[in-house]
Amino acid sequence: xxxxxxxxxxxxxxxxxxxxxxxxxxxxxxxxxxxxxxxxxxxxxxxxxxxxxxxxxxxxxxxxxxxxxxxxxxxxxxxxxxxxxxxxxxxxxxxxxxxxxxxxxxxxxxxxxxxxxxxxxxxxxxxxxxxxxxxxxxxxxxxxxxxxxxxxxxxxxxxxxxxxxxxxxxxxxxxxxxxxxxxxxxxxxxxxxxxxxxxxxxxxxxxxxxxxxxxxxxxxxxxxxxxxxxxxxxxxxxxxxxxxxxxxxxxxxxxxxxxxxxxxxxxxxxxxxxxxxxxxxxxxxxxxxxxxxxxxxxxxxxxxxxxxxxxxxxxxxxxxxxxxxxxxxxxxxxxxxxxxxxxxxxxxxxxxxxxxxxxxxxxxxxxxxxxxxxxxxxxxxxxxxxxxxxxxxxxxxxxxxxxxxxxxxxxxxxxxxxxxxxxxxxxxxxxxxxxxxxxxxxxxxxxxxxxxxxxxxxxxxxxxxxxxxxxxxxxxxxxxxxxxxxxxxxxxxxxxxxxxxxxxxxxxxxxxxxxxxxxxxxxxxxxxxxxxxxxxxxxxxxx
Amino acid sequence: xxxxxxxxxxxxxxxxxxxxxxxxxxxxxxxxxxxxxxxxxxxxxxxxxxxxxxxxxxxxxxxxxxxxxxxxxxxxxxxxxxxxxxxxxxxxxxxxxxxxxxxxxxxxxxxxxxxxxxxxxxxxxxxxxxxxxxxxxxxxxxxxxxxxxxxxxxxxxxxxxxxxxxxxxxxxxxxxxxxxxxxxxxxxxxxxxxxxxxxxxxxxxxxxxxxxxxxxxxxxxxxxxxxxxxxxxxxxxxxxxxxxxxxxxxxxxxxxxxxxxxxxxxxxxxxxxxx
Numbered sequence: 044x045x046x047x048x049x050x051x052x053x054x055x056x057x058x059x060x061x062x063x064x065x066x067x068x069x070x071x072x073x074x075x076x077x078x079x080x081x082x083x084x085x086x087x088x089x090x091x092x093x094x095x096x097x098x099x100x101x102x103x104x105x106x107x108x109x110x111x112x113x114x115x116x117x118x119x120x121x122x123x124x125x126x127x128x129x130x131x132x133x134x135x136x137x138x139x140x141x142x143x144x145x146x147x148x149x150x151x152x153x154x155x156x157x158x159x160x161x162x163x164x165x166x167x168x169x170x171x172x173x174x175x176x177x178x179x180x181x182x183x184x185x186x187x188x189x190x191x192x193x194x195x196x197x198x199x200x201x202x203x204x205x206x207x208x209x210x211x212x213x214x215x216x217x218x219x220x221x222x223x224x225x226x227x228x229x230x231x232x233x234x235x236x237x238x239x240x241x242x243x244x245x246x247x248x249x250x251x252x253x254x255x256x257x258x259x260x261x262x263x264x265x266x267x268x269x270x271x272x273x274x275x276x277x278x279x280x281x282x283x284x285x286x287x288x289x290x291x292x293x294x295x296x297x298x299x300x301x302x303x304x305x306x307x308x309x310x311x312x313x314x315x316x317x318x319x320x321x322x323x324x325x326x327x328x329x330x331x332x333x334x335x336x337x338x339x340x341x342x343x344x345x346x347x348x349x350x351x352x353x354x355x356x357x358x359x360x361x362x363x364x365x366x367x368x369x370x371x372x373x374x375x376x377x378x379x380x381x382x383x384x385x386x387x388x389x390x391x392x393x394x395x396x397x398x399x400x401x402x403x404x405x406x407x408x409x410x411x412x413x414x415x416x417x418x419x420x421x422x423x424x425x426x427x428x429x430x431x432x433x434x435x436x437x438x439x440x441x442x443x444x445x446x447x448x449x450x451x452x453x454x455x456x457x458x459x460x461x462x463x464x465x466x467x468x469x470x471x472x473x474x475x476x477x478x479x480x481x482x483x484x485x486x487x488x489x490x491x492x493x494x495x496x497x498x499x500x501x502x503x504x505x506x507x508x509x510x511x512x513x514x515x516x517x518x519x520x521x522x523x524x525x526x527x528x529x530x531x532x533x534x535x536x537x538x539x540x541x542x543x544x545x546x547x548x549x550x551x552x553x554x555x556x557x558x559x560x561x562x563x564x565x566x567x568x569x570x571x572x573x574x575x576x577x578x579x580x581x582x583x584x585x586x
Numbered sequence: 587x588x589x590x591x592x593x594x595x596x597x598x599x600x601x602x603x604x605x606x607x608x609x610x611x612x613x614x615x616x617x618x619x620x621x622x623x624x625x626x627x628x629x630x631x632x633x634x635x636x637x638x639x640x641x642x643x644x645x646x647x648x649x650x651x652x653x654x655x656x657x658x659x660x661x662x663x664x665x666x667x668x669x670x671x672x673x674x675x676x677x678x679x680x681x682x683x684x685x686x687x688x689x690x691x692x693x694x695x696x697x698x699x700x701x702x703x704x705x706x707x708x709x710x711x712x713x714x715x716x717x718x719x720x721x722x723x724x725x726x727x728x729x730x731x732x733x734x735x736x737x738x739x740x741x742x743x744x745x746x747x748x749x750x751x752x753x754x755x756x757x758x759x760x761x762x763x764x765x766x767x768x769x770x771x772x773x774x775x776x777x778x779x780x781x782x783x784x785x786x787x788x789x790x791x792x793x794x795x796x797x798x799x800x801x802x803x804x805x806x807x808x809x810x811x812x813x814x815x816x817x818x819x820x821x822x823x824x825x826x827x828x829x830x831x832x833x834x835x836x837x838x839x840x841x842x843x844x845x846x847x848x849x850x851x852x853x854x855x856x857x858x859x860x861x
Binding site: 369 | 747748749751752754755756757758766767770771
């Protein structure tokens with residue numbers, strides 16, 4: 044069978060401009076080769092910076108943000124598309140090769156109706172006339188399982204959910220009947236219960252239309268469900284390239300094995316859960332516009348332990364964190380901390396009460412002032428709460444940096460000069476500097492690569508052992524909950540579904556929602572997707 | 587920071603500003619003639635005793651230009667700095683506090699902006715006694731409405747960032763949040779605005795002088811000199827163009843320096859991109 048896409052010795056470079064230094068040429072991708080046949084799916088796996096998106100875009104002969112394809116060949120049906128001129132490449136893009144972006148919400152033009160955007164490429168390339176294209180879009184909406192396919196095209200991007208938008212984008216890519224689609228992390232930004240539906244829809248649509256696909260993701264479990272072959276990438280080089288079965292079941296390289304077996308952080312549940320530190324009783328909360336987010340939520344957290352709050356986006360779990368911190372005063376209910384009721388609003392709390400509850404955010408980038416150095420970021424709580432200054436403060440900052448396993452050479456760096464994992468570590472150090480009794484972790488690892496996230500989780504566990512700090516850990520990732528929690532609260536649409544010790548919450552009998560949530564977590568097993576879709580009891584809502 | 591890292595364009599700006607400041611500081615030493623001294627025929631061409639010629643009353647143009655640097659730069663700079671101090675503090679307070687304070691400041695600002703600047707200035711200056719500091723103050727207050735607009739917009743963008751929330755959670759007061767968290771992250775757009783506003787201040791001062799409410803003759807200022815000599819243009823005498831060129835040159839120099847500062851503050855190191 045002839046190859047549809049054949050990439051040979053691809054080399055991609057970019058020029059970086061470090062401040063105060065002469066520009067440098069950086070090699071992003073080196074010597075990557077693969078073949079893809081008609082109707083097959085190749086999964087590109089790697090952490091951020093592995094060059095997987097860059098490689099995916101090279102199938103459209105496109106270099107993003109100053110990337111240049113400097114070597115190798117990209118043969119589409121035997122024709123090197125890198126050698127095509129501007130006009131030539133335009134006739135390939137959107138006709139033979141289409142692209143599905145990660146964030147559909149950002150990739151759709153909010154000012155146009157979805158239907159018009161879905162058929163735009165087909166019309167532009169003169170593949171179909173408007174009637175044919177609309178008919179095909181309708182067919183694709185049906186195949187992708189979108190609700191009310193007849194009227195779906197009349198809606199604007201903001202009127203549909205994230206999962207639906209991602210499927211609409213897939214429809215847009217499939218509409219001109221391309222031979223190849225590049226999926227760039229299409230489900231990464233979605234909730235697990237939504238992800239499973241989108242994944243199933245994409246898989247079904249690819250099979251139905253017999254299109255080949257490059258599927259880019261960092262989640263090996265996801266790619267195992269959908270691809271025929273897998274290529275593992277690291278630092279722009281191929282680590283391993285083989286069939287899905289071989290890569291998942293018998294990985295040859297060390298790095299692949301690490302990816303397959305990630306999540307070793309594990310802690311058994313604390314047996315004694317009586318000494319309560321934080322108690323949330325019948326809390327109701329909502330925003331000023333009258334929109335109520337939390338309904339009668341009660342839970343408690345024993346001292347020195349971890350309470351995991353699980354739920355999808357919109358379940359109110361982050362709102363609960365805001366209620367605990369006092370940023371959003373609850374309308375009813377009370378929060379007790381060490382047996383004393385906390386003032387509801389931030390303004391009513393003393394500095395000492397504030398000091399005892401610290402927070403770690405999901406995005407470490409935005410949680411730290413980009414114009415302060417690590418020394419200032421970590422040092423501020425020290426001078427603010429403890430009045431430290433001068434050498435004593437520096438000494439303590441160094442100690443904290445040691446504790447988070449970063450050296451003192453990071454003292455005078457700015458956040459922009461740190462990697463994602465390092466930034467999150469600095470954020471942890473800032474929280475630790477206040478000597479808190481409780482740290483609220485709002486999805487601290489979900490923006491990180493699996494191996495880096497693993498490092499952060501291990502660090503959090505180590506710090507808990509050393510300082511006996513308690514965590515409220517907000518996450519959507521059941522695997523993390525299994526690894527680190529003592530007690531678990533499952534939230535759904537602002538209500539508490541299930542609460543108790545980990546062993547009890549995560550074992551049957553389940554209520555319908557917990558069942559759905561637990562079953563939606565992709566497992567590294569071929570054929571898992573089909574199995575789950577057959578056995579689950581509840582449809583995920585509105586997607 | 588080392589001197590080598592300053593780009594060529596910024597050097598031009600720095601030198602230009604330095605020359606203007608030197609003229610302003612040492613005007614009596616540098617100027618060949620007195621500010622108000624009538625030394626020859628009117629509108630003599632450049633050359634000979636008078637390097638740039640003479641003006642409409644026969645005063646030495648170069649001397650007046652040097653003396654004029656004093657008033658022009660002082661008034662424009664003072665007005666701009668004052669307007670920024672006022673506008674930024676009020677706008678940041680509005681953005682950080684929100685609610686009633688924000689509404690009050692913003693609506694009051696709208697009210698001020700609803701009256702055309704020039705008419706407002708004319709009315710106020712006509713009523714108040716003619717002192718230099720009153721002129722500076724009026725210019726600053728009127729200009730600060732523009733600064734308030736921009737300041738509030740950029741501060742609102744930053745105020746919703748998580749690091750500001752983190753500072754609030756720590757228990758920091760508004761002063762820390764305004765000056766340490768928000769201000770450093772809004773410098774780039776504000777600096778750009780500063781360069782522009784400074785140039786506008788010079789022009790506004792010239793306009794006021796032209797209408798007789800700015801710097802009072804016989805004191806020299808660049809805008810006033812343009813006005814004094816404007817009639818000469820009809821007769822092909824270029825005396826009015828010289829102070830005009832000085833205004834343009836100073837505005838360009840200030841903007842060259844501001845551009846460089848902006849690049850520095852928005853560079854990757856400790857920056858937030860091209861904001």
